[in-house]
């Protein structure tokens with residue numbers, strides 16, 4: 203099961219086993235979001251995950267990539283050592299806490315310290331999120347994705363879209379306020395529906411021209427304003443491959459940080475038996491076709507590196523397990539083989 207939502211499942215399981223720990227933790231986090239002075243105090247005892255220009259800081263230990271958490275004292279020492287003001291800490295955003303209520307913050311140090319200076323001091327490297335998500339463990343990839351999404355949102359919402367005046371973040375970073383207009387802005391995600399279409403014995407996978415060679419995935423599309431998930435799924439399948447959805451069922455959801463904070467809502471769909479001819483929209487897709495069970499099972503086993511053939515062509519491969527598309531494809535295989 204894919205990393206990011208496996209972490210969510212684990213949190214839910216923990217909730218069942220240890221209800222009071224979970225409830226206390228959520229209530230504590232909620233208090234930190236609501237109470238600026240409590241959150242400012244929490245910054246003095248919390249731990250910090252570092253970013254530079256939205257790239258997370260990773261340290262490679264033997265063959266593993268770890269995400270170092272810095273204590274508040276260590277943060278203070280580094281900022282002082284490089285003659286930066288401690289006020290940088292105020293730019294941090296709350297991203298969670300331990301069961302013992304040690305709060306975790308994320309902080310982007312671009313503008314304060316040179317990337318290479320921090321890398322040398324802390325013996326690690328700022329790594330592009332597209333690489334980082336796929337080399338760290340499952341819980342860490344979920345945490346990095348949401349921390350980066352929150353930092354990105356703050357970076358791009360510095361001004362009020364009505365007055366043009368600067369907005370101020372609350373200490374936790376759960377919102378920004380324009381004091382001139384009184385408008386409060388909250389971090390947002392764009393809902394996207396991802397649909398694995400099947401005709402009962404085959405499934406439909408497609409490629410956009412921008413995909414790496416050989417990679418196919420399920421159809422997807424942003425929800426238009428006012429649309430329900432079912433309407434988006436039906437419209438996207440009609441727009442992209444000219445088929446009509448007969449029935450649709452929900453699988454799972456995932457926060458996806460690319461290109462910027464999508465809420466991926468994953469569904470399986472069945473199309474009408476009498477109309478199975480694909481009419482592809484070539485403005486959006488490069489290829490869309492039906493895959494049989496055997497070809498899908500082989501594609502799931504294939505690594506991108508081993509997809510290239512001697513003649514230069516690529517055999518099909520699918521998104522990695524961290525992407526919810528992978529779960530949809532896996533589930534379809536299980537349905538076919540059970």
Ligand SMILES: NC(=O)C1=CN([C@@H]2O[C@H](COP(=O)(O)OP(=O)(O)OC[C@H]3O[C@@H](n4cnc5c(N)ncnc54)[C@H](OP(=O)(O)O)[C@@H]3O)[C@@H](O)[C@H]2O)C=CC1
Pocket residue numbers: 392394396419420421422423424456458460461462464466486521525526527528
């Ligand atoms: N985690 C996973 O397993 C997967 C994740 N995805 C993610 O789903 C997202 C959407 O998939 P895609 O099929 O490309 O979507 P669409 O089919 O909706 O097409 C994308 C185009 O829609 C327009 N658009 C409409 N609303 C928005 C919005 N809120 N934000 C950005 N663009 C918008 C843009 O066009 P224009 O630029 O012309 O205005 C964009 O290029 C992608 O960001 C992708 O990363 C996709 C597949 C698998």
Ligand SMILES: [Mg+2]
Pocket residue numbers: 421422423442486
């Ligand atoms: Mg699409």
